[in-house]
Amino acid sequence: MAGGVVEKSTSNTSTYAGLGVFMMLPAWAIIGFFLVLPVATMLIYSFLTKEFRGGVIWEFSLAAYDQFFFDRGLFGDDPARIEWTYILIFWRSIWQAGMATFFCLLVGFPTAWFIATRTGANKSVWLFLITIPYWVNLLIRTISMKFLIRDTGPLNEWLMASGLISDPIHIINTNFAVQLGLFYSYLPFMVLPIYASVERYNLAFSEAAADLYATQWTTLRLVILPAVKPGIIAGCILVFVPSMGAFLAPDLLGGAKNFMIGSLIEEQFKGNAGNWPFGAAVSMILLSMVLIVLTFYARQQGKEGAH
Amino acid sequence: MAAKTDLRRFTGFLPMTFVCLFLLYAPLIIVMVYSFNDSKSITNWGGLSLRWYEEVFWGVESAKFKAAALNSLSIAVVAAISATTIATMAATAMLRAGRFRGKSISFALINLPLMVPEIVTAVATLVFFSAIGFTTGYLTILLAHIVFCIPFAYLPIAARMQGIEDVYEQAAMDLYATRFETFRLILLPLMMPGIISGFLLAFIISLDDFIITNFVKGAGIETLPTAIFGSVKQGIKPNIMAISTLLLMVSVGFVTLSWLVGRMGQNKK
Amino acid sequence: MKNYLKLGASALALTLAASAVHADGKLSIYHWFEYIPQEVLDKFSAEHGVEVTMDTFDSNEAMLASLKAGKLGSYDVAVPGDYMVEIMAGEGMLDTFEPSELSNFGNIQAQWMDVSFDPGRKSSIPYQWGSTSFSVNRDVYSGDINTTDIIFNPPAELSGKINVLDSQGEVMALASMHLGIPQCSSDRDQLKALNALLQSAKPHWASFGSDTAKDVLVSGDVAVGMIWNGFSAKAREEGANVEYAFPKQGYVVWMDNVVLLKDAPNRDNALKFMNFLLEPENAAAITNYAQYTAGVDGVTAHLTDAVKNAPELNPPAGASGQFIMACSQEVQAVYDKIWTDLKK
Numbered sequence: 001m002a003g004g005v006v007e008k009s010t011s012n013t014s015t016y017a018g019l020g021v022f023m024m025l026p027a028w029a030i031i032g033f034f035l036v037l038p039v040a041t042m043l044i045y046s047f048l049t050k051e052f053r054g055g056v057i058w059e060f061s062l063a064a065y066d067q068f069f070f071d072r073g074l075f076g077d078d079p080a081r082i083e084w085t086y087i088l089i090f091w092r093s094i095w096q097a098g099m100a101t102f103f104c105l106l107v108g109f110p111t112a113w114f115i116a117t118r119t120g121a122n123k124s125v126w127l128f129l130i131t132i133p134y135w136v137n138l139l140i141r142t143i144s145m146k147f148l149i150r151d152t153g154p155l156n157e158w159l160m161a162s163g164l165i166s167d168p169i170h171i172i173n174t175n176f177a178v179q180l181g182l183f184y185s186y187l188p189f190m191v192l193p194i195y196a197s198v199e200r201y202n203l204a205f206s207e208a209a210a211d212l213y214a215t216q217w218t219t220l221r222l223v224i225l226p227a228v229k230p231g232i233i234a235g236c237i238l239v240f241v242p243s244m245g246a247f248l249a250p251d252l253l254g255g256a257k258n259f260m261i262g263s264l265i266e267e268q269f270k271g272n273a274g275n276w277p278f279g280a281a282v283s284m285i286l287l288s289m290v291l292i293v294l295t296f297y298a299r300q301q302g303k304e305g306a307h
Numbered sequence: 308m309a310a311k312t313d314l315r316r317f318t319g320f321l322p323m324t325f326v327c328l329f330l331l332y333a334p335l336i337i338v339m340v341y342s343f344n345d346s347k348s349i350t351n352w353g354g355l356s357l358r359w360y361e362e363v364f365w366g367v368e369s370a371k372f373k374a375a376a377l378n379s380l381s382i383a384v385v386a387a388i389s390a391t392t393i394a395t396m397a398a399t400a401m402l403r404a405g406r407f408r409g410k411s412i413s414f415a416l417i418n419l420p421l422m423v424p425e426i427v428t429a430v431a432t433l434v435f436f437s438a439i440g441f442t443t444g445y446l447t448i449l450l451a452h453i454v455f456c457i458p459f460a461y462l463p464i465a466a467r468m469q470g471i472e473d474v475y476e477q478a479a480m481d482l483y484a485t486r487f488e489t490f491r492l493i494l495l496p497l498m499m500p501g502i503i504s505g506f507l508l509a510f511i512i513s514l515d516d517f518i519i520t521n522f523v524k525g526a527g528i529e530t531l532p533t534a535i536f537g538s539v540k541q542g543i544k545p546n547i548m549a550i551s552t553l554l555l556m557v558s559v560g561f562v563t564l565s566w567l568v569g570r571m572g573q574n575k576k
Numbered sequence: 577m578k579n580y581l582k583l584g585a586s587a588l589a590l591t592l593a594a595s596a597v598h599a600d601g602k603l604s605i606y607h608w609f610e611y612i613p614q615e616v617l618d619k620f621s622a623e624h625g626v627e628v629t630m631d632t633f634d635s636n637e638a639m640l641a642s643l644k645a646g647k648l649g650s651y652d653v654a655v656p657g658d659y660m661v662e663i664m665a666g667e668g669m670l671d672t673f674e675p676s677e678l679s680n681f682g683n684i685q686a687q688w689m690d691v692s693f694d695p696g697r698k699s700s701i702p703y704q705w706g707s708t709s710f711s712v713n714r715d716v717y718s719g720d721i722n723t724t725d726i727i728f729n730p731p732a733e734l735s736g737k738i739n740v741l742d743s744q745g746e747v748m749a750l751a752s753m754h755l756g757i758p759q760c761s762s763d764r765d766q767l768k769a770l771n772a773l774l775q776s777a778k779p780h781w782a783s784f785g786s787d788t789a790k791d792v793l794v795s796g797d798v799a800v801g802m803i804w805n806g807f808s809a810k811a812r813e814e815g816a817n818v819e820y821a822f823p824k825q826g827y828v829v830w831m832d833n834v835v836l837l838k839d840a841p842n843r844d845n846a847l848k849f850m851n852f853l854l855e856p857e858n859a860a861a862i863t864n865y866a867q868y869t870a871g872v873d874g875v876t877a878h879l880t881d882a883v884k885n886a887p888e889l890n891p892p893a894g895a896s897g898q899f900i901m902a903c904s905q906e907v908q909a910v911y912d913k914i915w916t917d918l919k920k
Contacts, residue, residue, distance in 0.1 A: 015476045015494075016399060016486060020407030023400035026393045027457060028409070031416055034454045038431035039423055052905045053663055054637075055644045074771060074913055075764065085920045107330070110323035121569025127503065128562040133331045134511035135558045136338060136551040137535050143543070143788065144334035147350060150797050154337070172797070173783050184330065188511065191327070192504035193463040197470050199500040230469040234462035237421070238508070245424040255783030256742050259919045266426045266518075270637045272744040273912045276430070283427040290422045291415060348814035350795035367614045430645055437646020522642055526604045526650060527629035537609025537632040541866070542790050542807060 039287075046280035054274035064281035086264070086282070090289075093261040096175065096250070097243035100182035101190075104239045105232065107183075108190035112231070113224075115191070116198040127195065130188050138185060142252045145184055146172065149253075173255035181249025182239075189238035197231025198224075241290060261286055335555065342548035349543055359549035372550060375529040379514055382449055382530065387509035390456035391464075394505055395498070397457075398465040399490070403473070418462075420455040428455065429522035436523065444525035451523045452513045459512050460505035467501025468494075603845040605630045606639060606647075606654040606837075611704075613865040620852050626845050636660040643669060649839040652846035658831045659745065659902045661700050662693040666902075670699040671836045677847050680854035688831070688871040692899060701850050702871025704862060705831035706889070707897050708746050711808040711818040716799040721821045722895075724754035726800055728777045735780045737799040739792050742784040744915045746802070746828055747774075749900045753826035760903035767907075771914045778918060793818055804830075805888040806867045812888075820888040822895035829897030831871065 016023070046064050048056040071083040115126040133141065148155050149171045156168035171177050225232075247262035256263065261282065268279025342360070346353025363369055397417055401410065420428070432451055433443070441447055475497065479489045495502075517532035524533060535547055601624075609632040617628050633639040636657050643654075648669055656664060664670050675681040675697075684702060694700045712721045717734055725731075728751065730738060740747060751773055752759045757766040782798050790807040792798045794816045801818075803811070808820040821827075834853060840846050852858055859870040860878030869889055876884065883889065891897070903911060 014405030015403045015473055015480065015489065017405040018407075019486075020400040020404030020410065023396040023404065024407070024409070024413055027397040027417055027461075028413070030393065030450070031419060031454055031457065034432065034435075034450055035419055035423070035428065036416070038428070038435040039419070041434060042427055042431045052908070053667070054641050074767065074910060076909065076913075085916060088920060107323060107327045110320040111327040114320050114324040121566050124503065124569060125562060125566045127507065128558070128565065129328065130331065131507045131511055132555065132558045132562065133335050135514065135554045136335060137532055137547075138515045139517075139532070139535055139787075140338060140543075140547060140551050141334055143349065143791070144337040146788070147337050147795070148334055150795065152796060184334070187327070187331065189459070189508060192508055193466045196463040196467040196501040196504040199467075227470070230466040231463075234466040237418070238459065238462055241418075241421045251742065251785065252788065256785060257778070257781070257783065257919065259916070262424060262426075264916075265424050269426050269430050269641055270635060272637065272908065272915075274637065274640075275912070280427065283424050286424065287422050294415065294418070346814055347810065348791070348794050350791050351815050353815070368610065371614070430641060433642060433645040433647070443647065443650070521634065521638065522645070524631065526606075526631040529609070529632065533632065533634075534609055536634050541610040542810060543787070 042280045043284055046277050046284050048277050050275050050277045052274070054269070054276055056276055061277070064275075064277040067278055068281055068285065089259050089261060089264055090286075092258060093244050096178050096182060096260065097240050097246075099179045100186065100243045101236050101240045103179065103183040104187055104190035105236065108187060108235060109194055109228075109232070112191045112194035113198055115195050123199070127192070130191050134188060138248055141184065142181055142248050145181060146252055149177065149180070172253065173257070175254065178250050178254035178260075181253040182243045182246055185246065185249055186239040186243060189242075190235035193234035193238065194228060194231040197234075198228045237294075244286065244290075338548050339552050339555070341545055342552040344545045344548075347544055349545055349548065359545045360553075362546050363549045363553065366546070368546075371529065372531075372534060372546075375531045375534040376550065376554070378445070378448075378528060379531040382445075382452055383510050383513040386449060386452035386456050386513045387460070387506050389453045390509045391460045391502060391506045393453070394457055394460035394464050394509075395502060397461060398468050398498075398501075399494070401465065402468045403476075403494070418458045421458040425455075425516075425518040429519045432519065433522045442525060443523055445528055447523045447525065448520055448528065448530070451519050452516065455516070455519065456509035456513055459508040463504035463508065464498060464501040467498055467504075471497050601626045601845045602842050603628045603653075603849055604651045604841065605849070606643075606651040607632055608655060608832075609634070611655070611832075611866055612862060616858055616861050616865075619858070620849060623852070624845070624848050626842075626848070640664065640667075643837075648837065650841070651837050652840040652842050653834050653849060654837055655703055655832050655834055658691070658693045658833065658899045661833050661835055662902045664835065665694065665699065669838050671838045671840060671843065672698045673836055673847060673850075678851045678854065680851050683854045683856065683872050683874065685871050685873050691831070693902075694833070700833040700835045701854060703832040703834050703853070704866055704868040705829065705871055706805045706868040707822075707827050707829050707891065708741070708802065708804050709750070709821050709823055709827035710800055710802045711793060711811065711820045713793065713796070713799040714817045714819050721819060722823050723821075724750060724823045724825045726821065726823075727802065728754045728773055730780050730800070734800050736782055738781045739783050739785055739789065739798040739801040740781050741789060741802045742786045744911065745900045748911055748915075749828050749898065750802070751777075753823070753898065756825065759898065759901040760907045762904070762907050767910050767914075771917070774914060774918050784919070790814075809867055809886045809888040822891050824895070827895065827897045829899055831899070 045056050047060055047062065049059040049061040049063065051057050067083075068086050069083055070080040071085070072078050072080050111130070115123060115130075118126055147153055151168045151170060151172065159165045160168065171180070245262040245265070247260065247266055250256065250260045250263060265279050265282050267273055268275045268282070341349055343355055343357065344353055345356035345358065363372060397413070400407070401413060436443060436447055471494070475493050476489050479493050480486070484492065515532060517536050520530050521533050521536070524530070531550070535543070538544070538547070603626050605628065607630050617630070620626065621628050631651065633642065639654060639656060640660065640663065644667075661670075678701070684697060688702045688705070689697055691697075710727055712726060716737070717731070719731065726734065727738060727740065748770070749759055751770055752761070755766070755769055755773060757763070757770070761767065783792070785792065789801055789803045790811050793801040793803065793811045794814050796816075805820055808818060811818050834850050836843070836846055836850070853862075854872055856872055856874035857878050859872040860875040863870045863875060864880050864883055867883055867886070
């Protein structure tokens with residue numbers, strides 16, 4: 001998407017040529033000053049010595065990265081072996097975030113399409129309907145979700161009363177509960193970008209396809225999906241990346257039995273550990289992974305665009 | 308016409324939309340019901356009562372919660388408007404301004420707030436603010452919120468703009484419209500769905516933020532999330548449910564209003 | 577909604593106006609949210625003509641992190657837990673005062689004068705104290721609950737129905753008491769045993785959780801929950817048939833304290849405030865609100881019956897509690913490793 005956006009635009013549109021720097025300036029300035037500088041500080045912190053109970057000592061050290069990659073036993077004096085703990089935690093986060101993104105897409109795309117094909121003012125009413133629940137704080141929403149899906153909660157009671165099941169479905173404190181929580185936390189972040197890219201999309205193409213007796217699903221696959229790709233990609237980024245660092249859904253719905261990256265990093269700054277360099281190092285590893293994936297994808301898009 | 312009807316009604320899309328709405332609203336029904344709970348519990352039903360609404364409006368803590376709600380809403384509105392404006396300009400630069408210096412790293416830069424874990428942004432920002440001698444307060448919260456709202460506004464706007472071919476703008480320019488007129492009269496209206504989506508996402512992400520706010524806020528300033536998360540010593544009481552329900556009512560009020568305004572606009576035509 | 581906003585705006589304006597009337601001095605408090613009743617703050621403002629502003633935090637560690645990141649110097653007093661007082665003192669974040677500077681200093685109960693985290697009370701005064709152990713749903717289990725086996729080696733009917741606080745310090749301390757080893761022991765065999773105990777206990781646990789520690793007990797999601805005594809009392813009031821345990825192996829005692837911060841911008845007002853909190857009547861008002869226990873003599877007369885007679889707040893004779901200790905850097909590193917391995 002990144003490059004997709006960049007490459008395509010450079011090739012065909014330059015209505016505002018020469019104004020690029022000017023229009024980009026506010027974003028550069030505010031993010032550069034209030035985020036890049038602080039994050040650069042954190043990058044430096046990750047190479048410093050940890051101060052006990054939080055903070056750093058200004059002495060160069062690779063201890064944080066060593067802790068991430070090497071296991072030296074409970075007391076830190078065994079011969080170094082490869083540390084699998086944090087790789088496992090990363091893998092778990094990627095998997096959970098990926099599943100949540102998949103569910104969001106599954107439910108979000110049809111919803112976005114449905115909204116985009118409404119008329120006039122109804123459209124904005126539908127849009128608001130999707131975002132209204134998010135006026136309620138995430139903590140409260142997650143607690144309510146917990147209440148809803150617990151073993152003796154309304155969902156199970158209703159299913160049992162209707163005779164569909166005889167024993168309650170155990171959802172709470174499972175991986176699925178975490179995925180459900182992440183899905184619920186970020187659903188509008190999938191729906192709205194897709195809606196934005198399909199709204200008033202020139203339907204002529206797909207209508208033509210329908211005229212040619214293409215089935216609904218062929219039309220969807222060959223004509224519509226490619227056209228809404230930018231929206232889908234934007235939505236996937238907005239769901240997947242924040243899900244990786246989320247901690248409320250894993251803690252409240254998953255029972256906090258297994259760390260995800262978000263909770264692991266939080267523990268380094270707010271927990272007993274107080275290990276800022278390690279927290280910074282884990283964040284930098286996460287950050288560079290996301291950056292690499294985005295850049296790689298951008299390159300791919302660039303190549304496709306060149307055809 | 309038949310083809311168009313087909314497109315509007317893909318098999319399974321309507322049921323899926325209702326699944327979506329059901330999933331979104333089911334937990335809220337719990338919130339609303341328990342806001343009328345007579346018990347102090349948020350999980351056990353103790354009879355119908357308005358006591359929590361009474362507490363929200365006239366209780367000893369009411370002033371604090373009201374101030375927190377006002378702070379949250381005002382910060383969310385200002386941050387979302389600023390972020391949407393910045394993101395719209397940035398998207399126009401990225402997609403409509405040809406090549407310029409620094410363009411290649413701009414995408415990563417704009418999405419950086421999304422990629423840095425919140426707690427890291429929180430600690431780093433506070434360290435930075437104190438290093439440059441910024442006093443924490445309302446303004447520091449606002450600045451931090453604008454920064455992390457930008458990608459949430461940018462991505463829908465850019466996704467929208469990618470789908471708009473520039474033939475309309477070219478036509479306008481051919482008819483001697485200035486670049487500003489072209490932007491205002493052609494591009495901006497076409498981008499509106501993206502801008503609205505971006506604004507709404509920025510708004511709800513600002514309204515929900517706890518971690519960053521908790522670090523960069525100054526003495527005496529609470530937002531609703533910091534008030535709610537900070538209640539650990541007392542436990543979560545149904546008064547939070549009552550506040551949430553009231554907020555929902557406010558937002559439903561906005562929707563009804565916008566729908567009425569939209570309908571009036573249509574009738575005039 | 578317009579009215580709601582109006583109401584909010586006018587309330588805000590009133591608060592501002594009220595404090596502006598007699599702003600002789602200022603006081604900036606760093607506190608937990610909803611841990612001090614507004615009436616008490618208002619009373620202090622009125623008595624001393626001091627404008628009070630309060631900022632809030634959600635955990636001891638978050639407070640420490642944010643003071644470290646640069647907020648030290650903007651607050652006069654803070655309210656850290658016991659072990660955190662020691663840590664903050666070690667970090668040089670606390671100012672000291674002389675007993676003569678507080679006329680009510682003598683009201684501090686004798687047992688809380690020479691505490692391990694601040695011997696002789698040089699920079700802190702007691703705020704509220706309580707205990708942490710666990711509560712058991714009596715509908716599910718009727719056996720003896722005053723043993724830490726309930727958490728670490730539970731009977732079959734409780735296995736898989738246990739919620740443990742998501743807090744390294746409290747879990748490690750209770751586990752050490754279960755094993756009968758000292759907290760923060762640096763003995764390798766004892767640390768290995770601690771690790772093994774937690775690994776073997778985890779399969780019996782349904783979840784880790786602090787924010788909803790009370791609610792999972794009330795809703796019946798779990799039958800056993802590690803919990804603070806005040807929360808257990810609330811769970812009982814909300815209708816759960818739970819009993820709070822005072823295990824024979826020991827339980828955790830905690831105490832929140834008001835500390836005088838270093839570089840306090842209004843040191844005099846901070847001392848006035850601390851003195852004010854040592855008045856039995858004011859300490860009792862906080863206890864009635866928060867439902868923990870004050871560390872001040874003479875409060876009993878001002879307490880409500882519900883607080884006075886709550887079984888959770890009155891340990892039986894013979895039960896003994898311990899403060900959580902702040903471990904050395906080496907031991908803490910091992911604790912962190914054990915905790916990460918437990919939750920990996």
